[in-house]
Amino acid sequence: MLADNLHNVKETIASALARRTERKETGDEVCLVAVTKNHPAAVVTEIQSLGVGNIGENRVQEAREKQQQVGHPGKWHLIGHLQTNKAKQAVDFFDLIESADSEHLLRALEKEAAKQGKVMDVLLQINVAREPQKTGFLPEDYEAVLPLLDSFPHIRVRGIMVIAPNTPDQTVLHSVFRQGYDYFCKLKRQRKDIDFLSMGMTSDYAIAVEEGANMVRVGTALFGARDYNNRGY
Secondary structure (H helix, E strand, C coil): CHHHHHHHHHHHHHHHHHHCCCCCCCCCCCEEEEECCCCCCHHHHHHHHCCCCEEEECCHHHHHHHHHHHCCCCEEEECCCCCHHHHHHHHHHCCEEEEECCHHHHHHHHHHHHHHCCCEEEEEEECCCCCCCCCCECHHHHHHHHHHHHHCCCEEEEEEEECCCCCCCHHHHHHHHHHHHHHHHHHHHHCCCCCEEEECCCCCHHHHHHCCCCEEEECHHHHCCCCCCCCCC
């Protein structure tokens, strides 16, 4: 079943790429991040055996416990909100932190990465839709933090992450993702090493790809509904 689900996700991505009406600065390849939140560690091994090497987790603790079982194969992405007191563990267990959402957090990550002698790859999460219940830089705060990035030698900004509102209104989704793409293009003109525009989850990743995403975070479409009783992590 997982192989069939992966095939369907790849087909959806290919169809979305075909619907693009212009060349995107993000290129024409899409990195699939398999979100294993609330699924057993065995699915990490299973999805990687099918060629998906990028694993997404929302929580540091869950990633740590899965890695204790299956090791650290491939690249691990932190896609959930990160509290500053978990910065050390995030630097330990992840290859890319997609949810860098405040100057305070960036300073904490810089401090911990320096201690480990590591350069930590991050994406800047922008709350494009200004949803009060979601984390992420508000657009004006994002613009304000950009001049500070060069003062963090142990952080390498690789791009932008956007989460769209939970809405069936495709006009809204297209608008939010289009704005995310605009932010990416502007940042890419300003800085080197800007590669990734992470937008889209199971409910909206096709629209995100159409609007320029080159990284999508997909869980349910691959693994089925999450088991929220699985709280052993």
